[in-house]
Structures are given as C-alpha cells and as structure tokens.
Amino acid sequence: MVELSALMIELGNIITFVMVVLALNLMAGFAGIPNFGMAVFVYTGAFVVGALSVRFALLLLAVLDPATLEALLNKPSYKPYVGDMSLVEIILFKTMEPTINRTLIPELSSIISQNLVLALSVLIFTFVVAVFLGVVVGVISSYAAVRLKEDYLAIALLAFSEMMVQVFFAQTDSLAGGRYAIYAPNMWPSELSSVAAALPLGVKPELTLGLILAIGLAALTYLYAERIANSPMGRALRAMRDDEFVLSTYGRDIAAMRLRVMMIGGALAALAGVIYAMNFQPVVKATDYTRLAWTFVPWAMMIIGGMANNLGVVLGAVAIYVGRKALEFALPELFDALKAVGLVTEAAAVDVIRAVAPNIFVGVLILLMLYLRPKGLVEEMPGRTLGDKLRELKEKFSR
Template sequence: MVELSALLIEIGNVITFVTVVLALNLMAGYAGIPNFGMAIFVYTGAFVVGALSVRFALLLLAALEPAALEALLGKPAYKPYVGDMSLVEIALFKSMEPTINRSLIPELSAVLSQKALVAVAVLLFTFLVATVLGVFVGVISSYAAVRLKEDYLAIALLAFSEMMVQVFFAQTDSVAGGRYAVYAPNVWPSELSSIAAALPPAVKPELKIGLLLAIALALVTYLYAERIANSPMGRALRAMRDDEFALSTYGRDIPAMRLRVMMLGGAITALAGVVYAMSFQPVIKATDYTRLTWTFIPWAMMIVGGMANNLGVVLGAVVIYVGRKVLEFSLPELFDLLRSVGIGPEGAAVDVLRAVAPNIFVGVIILLMLYLRPKGLLEERPGRTLGGRLRDLMEKFSR
C-alpha cells in the first residue's frame, strides 16, 4: 500500500507538471513571453492552501462554530506562543507558528471532515482566491516589462520570482511558515471521503480525490489550450511571438495581449499549485518552489516536447519526469557496477552524484534539443480555425 501511494503521488506530480507546462506553453510557446518566473505562480497556489485557506477556515469556524474553534486554538500548550491573544488573533497571526501549525492542521482536517458546509466553503475559497491571486501575480510580475523587448521581460519575471521566494522564505512564522514548513489541511467533507474510500485502489481517499482533481484540471487546461491554439487568438499569439512589432502595426495592443496571457497562464499555474500542495506535497515550504523544479524543468519539458504544440509538451512532461526518476533510481546500481570494476564513486560521492545527476541530465538534454531538434518531439502546427471548411473554401476559389 505504501508503494502504491508513492507511485500515485509520482503520477500526481507528473499531472501537475502537465498542467504547469501547458500554461507555460501558452505563455512562452504561443505568446513568446519568456516566463522564467513560473515557480512563483506554482508557489502562489501552495501559499493559498497553506497560509490562506487555513486562516479562512478558522475564521469561518469563529463565526459559525465558536466551540469547535475554542477546542482547536484554546489549548494551554499554545499559551507560551500566543499570550493573551484572542482566538481570532491567534487564527490570523499565530496559526502558521511551526509548533502550533503542526498540531493544529490534523485537528482542523478532522473538524472540516465533519462540517461539510465549512469544508465546501473553504474549498471554494481556495480555488477562487488562487485564481484571483494567480491573475494578480501574472500582472504585477510582468507589468513593468510588457512594453519592452523579450530580454527585459525574461529578466523581470525571473527576478520577481527569485525575490518573492526570498521574501516568503524570510517570513519565519507569521505569514506562511518561511523556512519551516506549514501543513496543508484536508478539506474534504467525510461524505466525499467515504465515497472515495469505497473506490479502488486501496490508498488514502484524499489522494484519490487529489488525483481526480489534478486529472480534471490538466484535461480542462489541455482542451482550453487546444481551443485557443485553433482560434483567431492562437494565430495572433503566434504572430506576436514571431514579430511583436509588425503585429502592433496591424492594430494589436501588444502589452495588453501579453498581460492577458500572463493573467490566464498565472491563474492556471496557481490552480495547479493548489492541487499539488493539497494532495501531493502537503508540507509547504517556500524554498521548495525553486527555479530549478518549477521553472527550469517545465521549460525543459516544453522544449523537449515541442513549443506551441500542446500534445508535444504533455509528452515532454512525461519524458523528462520519467527520465529523471529512472536516472535517480538506476544510478546506485550503475555505481555498484562501476565499483565492481574499480572505478565507481564511493561514500559521500554516491549521494551527491545521485542528487545532481538528474539536474545535469536536464541541462544537457535542453542544450542537445536546442541544437539537434529545436522544434521538439512534436512540431508546431498551423491553427485550424475553420477545420474542414477551409478545404471547401480553397476548392471554391481554385475553380
């Protein structure tokens, strides 16, 4: 059962990457916005789960179920940390304190599973706020540079992401746990959990719900991206990527177009971050949302799969994720083999090499792909706005 859970979490991770890469592909592949700050968008979703949904749930309990809140936050063990604060103050300012957070979250999850109404409200809040914040971050991260050339845009987005991660990292207790983790609550009412529990496979019901959510989000994102790709918007986005200047002399407002793409891509990425933090990585730490994992690897997936090809980037996500995992797990055996002929690494080297090899692998793959197959595994295709009717029109005019 442990093995199966671990496997399902890996699958959940892959699906999260699929959604993130599809959003990145909209921004970078189609619209040509070099978003080197993807990490902050994923973290935005995780932040909503870890820092905002918990506070919202506690405040909702304060309004609807004061007794339940008293049981959660009124513990004598919390006294040294909270002093004379009221329960609402504790909920707002101390619920992310590592010691309190650690014991609070499992209990909050238990309460939520019994109060379906509150749980559903928290769920709605989480998705809604993540969407709004994703849009917001999309705007503020790119606003200063949407009028400028891609270089500036790339630098501004990268700088914004790196800076924000540092800011959240530095918030040691009051905002989101900082370098100490905060935990994601389970927000599923027991009715839903028991339905999920009855379904195969035999793993924790919340993992199954999370997987279903992740699949639904990835699917909707894919369908959306395909629709946009085959619409007049897709055509305008590709034109903007090719030559934003020429497009602006054809009446398109480039900064506005870029901002709209950033808003939408930001919202999708933040939602992916929500599902990921709720279901696959419930220990939320700002420093886990690194440029490597959530910016660079999605870029690698997109480049390998093929920019501006939605099916391609999904394929790229699977190839890169599985490739990294295979490398990580097969290295020890490879080292054993090398050692048996006397050239393998020993001791500390084994762990270090095992940690860095998948990253170096991704870097090398990117350089090789850019050189050998810059269009990726699946190439970009022209948009099909009219589908089969274009054929008819072409024939009509050929006569």
C-alpha cells in the same frame, strides 16, 4: 515492488508539471513572453493552500462553531507562543508558527472532514482565491511584459520571482511559515472520502480524490489551451510573437494581449500549485519553490517537447519527469552493480550523485536539443482555422 500510493503521488507530480508547462507554453511558446519567473506563479497556489485556506477555515469555524474553535486554539501548549492574544489575532498571526502548525493542522483537517459546509467552502475558497491571486501575479508581471523585450524582460521576471519567493516569503515566517514547513489541511468532506474509500485501491481516499481532481483539471487545462491555440486569439498570439509591429498595424492592441495571456497563464499555474500542495506535496515551504524546480525544469520540458505545441509540451513534461525519476532510482542500483564488480569501492557518494545527476541530465538534454532539434520533439503546427474545419466537413459529406 513500488507501493501504489507512491506511484499515485508520482503521477500527481507529473500532472502538476503538465499543468505548469501548459501555462508556460501559453505565455512563452505562443505569446513569446519569456517567463523566467514561473516559480512565483506556482508558489502562489501553494501559498493559498498552506497559508490562506487554513486561516479562512478557522475564521469560518468561528462563525459556524465557536465552541470547537475555542477548544482547538485555547491549548495550554500554545500559551507560550500566543500569550493573551484574541482568537482572531491567533488565527491571523500565529497559525504558521511551526510548533502550533504541526499540531493544529491534523486536528483542523479532521474537523473539516466532518463538516460538509466547512469543507466545501474551504475547497471553493482555495480555488477561487488561487485563480484570483494567479491573475494578480500575472497582471503585476505584465507590467514588465508590456514594457520590456526578450532578455531584459526575462531578467525582470526572474528577479521578480526570486524576490518574492526566495527573499520575501522565505524570510517572513509569520506569513506562510518562511523557511519552516507548514502543512496543507485536508479539504475533502468525509462524504466524498468514504465514496473513494470504497474503491479497492488500498490507498488513502484523499489521495484518490486528489488524483481524480488533478486529472480532471489537467484535462480541462489541456482542452482550454488547445482551444486558445486554435482560436483567433491563438493565431494573434503567434503573430505577436513573430512580428509585433505587423500585428499592431492591423489594429491589435499588443499590451492588452500580453496582459490577457499573462492573466490566463498565471491563473492556470496557480491552479497547478494548488493541486500540488493540496494533494501531492502537503508540506508547503517557500524554499522548495526554487528556480530550478519550478522555472528551469518546466522550461526544459517545454523546449524538449516543442514550443507552441500543447501535445508536444505534455509529452516533454512526461518524458523529462520520468527520465529524472528513473535516473534517481537507477543510480543506486548501478552503483551496487559496479561495487559488486569492484569498480567502485566507496558508496558514500551515491546520495550526492543521486541528487545532482537528474539536474545535469536536464542541462545536457537542453543543450543537445537547442543544438540538434531546436523546434523540439513535436514541432509547432499551424492552428486549425474555421476554414480548415469547414473544408474537413465538406470532404466528409462529399464522400
């Protein structure tokens, strides 16, 4: 039997993907901006959790409780790495050092959980800064999105994402750990965790809280995406996707619309990154935010679910994630069965097949979908206009 906490983490991963895909759908599905650089948006959120919120918490601690900070950072075991740096210098430049990070984060986490003011400030800081940086990345990307079209734009966004995540962040150790893992701190105050601990689930209370937060945020994201889809802006976005020229003759500012949708999508994707790194993947590593995991898989979910349909892409996200996991778990069983019959003699390959099969599955599924059902499982619906709503009301009352 699978443990409940493992199941909850899987659910959290699905919710993260749902949020990422909703953001991607806004940019690519509705607005027609082929964002092949999704990974950098998601990593932005994770970066805030792993690198910025730790530094913020320590700096705030310097104000709130200097004695604790002194005890936290002035350790003989840190001396070889920090020399005679001042505390602020250590916070800014040395907290991502793998050996320091590994011992520092658990201690910092328990300090945060005991200090309500600190915990709430760190939580608010994390979300505000992630949204801000997501918007910033969106603005930077929109610089390309305004000037380039289709394949050129896709290549530019892909290059931007690879450049930032796989080259810059993965190679700069002092900034966010680089190739080494850094750990996400706990941000929940003990007042909240004790409430969650009262639930008879038998899992870490922080996980319960994280999952509740994730479900809440994902629901809000969905409602927001639906609202945009059915608003005049949503209709204008679709019109821009279908024929930019016609829309511009009606006086719409195409560049401003593209900028706006990249900002909104960027913020939503960064939020997804925060949720993911904070609760479900607390080991943050730039090299984990690959094009495959955070650009290609979300695209697959969107295409299979049905572009420009929020419900469709959510279904696509759930289906693809569950399908990939099922493959990962079913394959070793299948191999055991084959071995029992005598069809397979060597078990050494199982791990490799387990790693590659989910990817091949997604690749094949995309090709099949593009060929057989390019509009996805759930096709795009015309948005509900104010007129539609009035007509529905009228029918309701005339009856």
